Amino acid sequence: xxxxxxxxxxxxxxxxxxxxxxxxxxxxxxxxxxxxxxxxxxxxxxxxxxxxxxxxxxxxxxxxxxxxxxxxxxxxxxxxxxxxxxxxxxxxxxxxxxxxxxxxxxxxxxx
Amino acid sequence: xxxxxxxxxxxxxxxxxxxxxxxxxxxxxxxxxxxxxxxxxxxxxxxxxxxxxxxxxxxxxxxxxxxxxxxxxxxxxxxxxxxxxxxxxxxxxxxxxxxxxxxxxxxxxxx
Numbered sequence: 574x575x576x577x578x579x580x581x582x583x584x585x586x587x588x589x590x591x592x593x594x595x596x597x598x599x600x601x602x603x604x605x606x607x608x609x610x611x612x613x614x615x616x617x618x619x620x621x622x623x624x625x626x627x628x629x630x631x632x633x634x635x636x637x638x639x640x641x642x643x644x645x646x647x648x649x650x651x652x653x654x655x656x657x658x659x660x661x662x663x664x665x666x667x668x669x670x671x672x673x674x675x676x677x678x679x680x681x682x683x684x
Numbered sequence: 685x686x687x688x689x690x691x692x693x694x695x696x697x698x699x700x701x702x703x704x705x706x707x708x709x710x711x712x713x714x715x716x717x718x719x720x721x722x723x724x725x726x727x728x729x730x731x732x733x734x735x736x737x738x739x740x741x742x743x744x745x746x747x748x749x750x751x752x753x754x755x756x757x758x759x760x761x762x763x764x765x766x767x768x769x770x771x772x773x774x775x776x777x778x779x780x781x782x783x784x785x786x787x788x789x790x791x792x793x794x795x
Contacts (some may be wrong), residue, residue, distance in 0.1 A: 680773040
């Protein structure tokens with residue numbers, strides 16, 4: 574029997590989900606592929622949904638998260654400095670939370 | 685604009701959710717009311733659903749979480765020592781996680 578403490582974290586803006594695991598994954602894929610369309614495809618997500626997630630980040634965030642990039646081969650999308658800083662901070666937060674959960678591992682002997 | 689870091693935690697057994705916020709609330713209500721039926725009612729939950737949650741805790745847990753109690757006025761339900769220990773440990777875990785989230789409050793200035 575495998576027992577495990579699970580932790581999820583996200584950021585609400587005005588009590589509405591704004592930034593969590595789904596958007597972290599999308600931004601990571603945009604960063605790797607340089608394109609919202611490619612990011613969506615590699616995640617098995619519709620382009621429409623990915624585009625809406627990016628639009629919401631850009632609209633409700635302090636600053637844009639993803640910007641268009643023009644290039645000789647048709648351009649694409651890239652993360653802004655804000656997006657990169659938020660991603661880094663989120664990863665640190667999640668890591669610290671997981672470390673705390675690990676310290677509470679004794680609870681697994683009780684359940 | 686109100687920004688907030690949210691944290692949720694739960695325990696999986698064999699990759700299936702076993703113990704989280706819903707069950708914490710149910711057990712708290714069983715403890716206060718001394719009855720699964722009253723607990724369900726006060727939470728706006730069907731008796732069937734509450735009963736199934738208790739059954740699953742009792743079936744998949746190390747030890748029973750809720751036991752029947754016989755009484756002069758018809759009896760009811762009460763938490764076992766195991767349930768109480770798990771509840772206490774869960775509350776501590778959640779408190780520590782929330783404290784870590786609070787320390788990462790700077791992320792809210794970035795998003």
